[in-house]
Amino acid sequence: MASISNRKRYNMRISGLGGQGVVTSAHILGSCMDNAGKYASLVPFFGSEKRMAPVEAYVRASTEPIYEVGEVVYPDIIMIYHSQVVTHGKSYTMPFYTGLKKDSLVIINTDVDVLEEEDIIVLNRLNARVVQFNATELALKIAGTELATNMAMMGMLLGLTKLVTEDDIEKAVRERFLGNSFVASGGTASLDSAIEKKFKKKEELLAKNMEVINKTFELADGIDLMGSELIINLEV
Amino acid sequence: MSIKDMTKEKNWSGQKLVSTDYLLFEAPREKHFMTGSEVTKEAIKRCTVDASVSYPITPQSEAAHLIGELWAEGYVGMYFRGENEFGVMSEVAGCAMAGARTVTTTSGPGTLRAMENFPMWSGTRIPVQLILMARGINSPLTIQPDNLEVTFMLETGCMIWYAENVQELFDMTIAAFTVAEMPDVHVPIVTVVDGFFVSHTREAVMLPADDIALHPYDPYAAPLPPIDSEMPPGRFLRDPFVMKSNYISYATHASWQWEVRSAVDRSRPYARHYLNGLAHVTGDEDAEIVFVACGTASNQAKEAHRELAKQGIKSKVVKLRTIRPFPHEELLAATKSAKYIFVPEFNIVGWLDKEVTQSLYGKSEAKIIGRPRVAGGMSMPVESILQEVFENTNAKGA
Numbered sequence: 001m002a003s004i005s006n007r008k009r010y011n012m013r014i015s016g017l018g019g020q021g022v023v024t025s026a027h028i029l030g031s032c033m034d035n036a037g038k039y040a041s042l043v044p045f046f047g048s049e050k051r052m053a054p055v056e057a058y059v060r061a062s063t064e065p066i067y068e069v070g071e072v073v074y075p076d077i078i079m080i081y082h083s084q085v086v087t088h089g090k091s092y093t094m095p096f097y098t099g100l101k102k103d104s105l106v107i108i109n110t111d112v113d114v115l116e117e118e119d120i121i122v123l124n125r126l127n128a129r130v131v132q133f134n135a136t137e138l139a140l141k142i143a144g145t146e147l148a149t150n151m152a153m154m155g156m157l158l159g160l161t162k163l164v165t166e167d168d169i170e171k172a173v174r175e176r177f178l179g180n181s182f183v184a185s186g187g188t189a190s191l192d193s194a195i196e197k198k199f200k201k202k203e204e205l206l207a208k209n210m211e212v213i214n215k216t217f218e219l220a221d222g223i224d225l226m227g228s229e230l231i232i233n234l235e236v
Numbered sequence: 237m238s239i240k241d242m243t244k245e246k247n248w249s250g251q252k253l254v255s256t257d258y259l260l261f262e263a264p265r266e267k268h269f270m271t272g273s274e275v276t277k278e279a280i281k282r283c284t285v286d287a288s289v290s291y292p293i294t295p296q297s298e299a300a301h302l303i304g305e306l307w308a309e310g311y312v313g314m315y316f317r318g319e320n321e322f323g324v325m326s327e328v329a330g331c332a333m334a335g336a337r338t339v340t341t342t343s344g345p346g347t348l349r350a351m352e353n354f355p356m357w358s359g360t361r362i363p364v365q366l367i368l369m370a371r372g373i374n375s376p377l378t379i380q381p382d383n384l385e386v387t388f389m390l391e392t393g394c395m396i397w398y399a400e401n402v403q404e405l406f407d408m409t410i411a412a413f414t415v416a417e418m419p420d421v422h423v424p425i426v427t428v429v430d431g432f433f434v435s436h437t438r439e440a441v442m443l444p445a446d447d448i449a450l451h452p453y454d455p456y457a458a459p460l461p462p463i464d465s466e467m468p469p470g471r472f473l474r475d476p477f478v479m480k481s482n483y484i485s486y487a488t489h490a491s492w493q494w495e496v497r498s499a500v501d502r503s504r505p506y507a508r509h510y511l512n513g514l515a516h517v518t519g520d521e522d523a524e525i526v527f528v529a530c531g532t533a534s535n536q537a538k539e540a541h542r543e544l545a546k547q548g549i550k551s552k553v554v555k556l557r558t559i560r561p562f563p564h565e566e567l568l569a570a571t572k573s574a575k576y577i578f579v580p581e582f583n584i585v586g587w588l589d590k591e592v593t594q595s596l597y598g599k600s601e602a603k604i605i606g607r608p609r610v611a612g613g614m615s616m617p618v619e620s621i622l623q624e625v626f627e628n629t630n631a632k633g634a
Binding site for chain 1 (some may be wrong): 269432433434436438535619
């Protein structure tokens with residue numbers, strides 16, 4: 001597989017369900033890239049804003065200015081936060097890998113194989129790599145809440161691609177949870193206070209999130225994207 | 237904190253009063269990473285705004301909510317929620333007639349619901365700012381970006397400016413109050429961005445410090461005096477001429493309509509100064525392929541220019557920053573070299589294509605191609621622009 005880590009421009013598409021923190025993690029990803037001195041922009045796309053409804057967010061990062069906005073039609077990286085995006089078609093683009101570029105990366109939050117035979121044919125033709133791991137279980141295990149699923153997904157992406165340093169990430173996570181300038185929607189605000197209640201202090205929340213991210217970095221280190229396997233399953 | 241706390245040096249929230257030139261061009265700036273909604277708050281915060289009325293509708297709800305936070309934090313003098321958009325636009329008119337610097341925000345169906353008010357705004361010469369975060373028009377129901385609603389606004393007598401990105405939204409919002417409040421202009425201004433594409437897109441933006449703000453609005457420099465205990469709202473509203481004689485009514489109405497449009501025209505020199513020109517041109521000066529666009533479509537056109545340049549094909553992008561007044565001179569000058577003019581748009585009717593065609597009629601030999609057009613909220617991939625270029629010109633794509 002051609003390396004995913006030295007492209008001029010990364011177009012990422014993140015698909016998940018309402019409440020999983022798709023938009024929040026897209027925000028943090030964008031901030032990481034910005035911290036790392038890259039040009040970055042992100043666009044969330046909402047349909048009906050409610051739990052379990054499809055949500056998609058798009059992050060662009062580049063070494064040169066980015067003009068384009070809107071949906072990422074031709075992604076280099078796709079992240080699937082919930083297997084229902086694949087199995088129930090809860091995706092704005094069907095099938096979920098529509099537009100995927102050659103030699104690209106897909107990360108799916110699942111511990112069972114969710115790809116159909118025809119998906120595998122297409123993804124093989126594109127020379128893609130599909131990393132599957134149970135991000136929700138990892139989040140539960142380490143942070144004690146499935147609300148950290150998005151951190152596990154984001155950590156896995158950054159661990160595999162090494163697009164930014166761990167310092168860039170920590171700074172972005174800190175800004176997101178300890179800053180007070182972020183409003184995504186009323187729903188996100190109430191979700192935030194729910195998370196905060198779970199962790200007595202915001203610092204504790206930050207530490208748990210970073211712990212999840214660090215664990216995914218360890219897991220990512222054991223993966224060889226240059227190998228010949230299409231699907232790489234990780235035990236958490 | 238009240239308006240009585242205002243001094244010559246500071247506004248009621250303690251921000252140092254500065255000129256628009258200082259705020260826009262001279263004050264040191266720092267980088268932030270923000271959405272269009274968040275940057276709307278930052279702009280309003282620096283404008284010594286007296287009043288804002290809101291009503292929630294996607295995608296402008298966050299911006300309206302954040303202006304409410306400014307009220308809670310003591311930066312905006314008064315803030316409340318209207319009953320619906322018709323109520324909101326009527327209420328902001330009341331605030332402005334009473335001499336308040338007033339701002340509101342809306343989107344798509346909200347704009348249409350409030351429609352009767354916009355010509356009333358311009359007719360009463362109130363310098364209200366409406367930040368319009370364009371979304372589709374029903375039916376079928378859509379909440380997604382599509383700027384069809386702008387075509388309904390074109391002949392309301394309001395100025396219409398179009399911001400391309402988060403940075404432009406910030407700068408334009410500040411400039412908009414200043415130009416709209418010029419005594420020889422003094423008409424409402426609609427600052428448009430594409431919903432979601434700008435309101436929800438997070439990107440780097442350079443902002444001046446937040447301890448400085450615009451000087452307050454001086455309503456006594458207005459062409460129509462503000463309401464006070466002796467002055468009813470606009471003499472002609474209380475005492476309409478149609479009640480006197482038809483002849484006086486015809487004459488007044490016709491000349492006033494003309495005057496409102498002349499006032500919009502008189503904004504050109506101010507807008508040229510504060511916006512650094514009514515149109516921005518990027519790309520190859522002598523290109524035969526020219527994209528004319530506004531808002532997000534000009535972003536996509538710039539990516540198309542970059543792709544064409546890689547293939548050795550010259551092109552340029554003319555981004556129109558004001559729609560009312562329409563930048564006729566700037567457009568003509570920028571399209572001199574053009575053989576093909578493409579007008580990419582985020583709506584089904586091609587309102588900008590119509591404006592461009594009308595403006596260049598009899599003045600340009602170029603073929604005007606009103607494509608690509610996407611509607612209903614979908615994105616406009618660069619590839620779709622390139623396809624139009626290869627199909628309609630002799631340029632050969634790889």
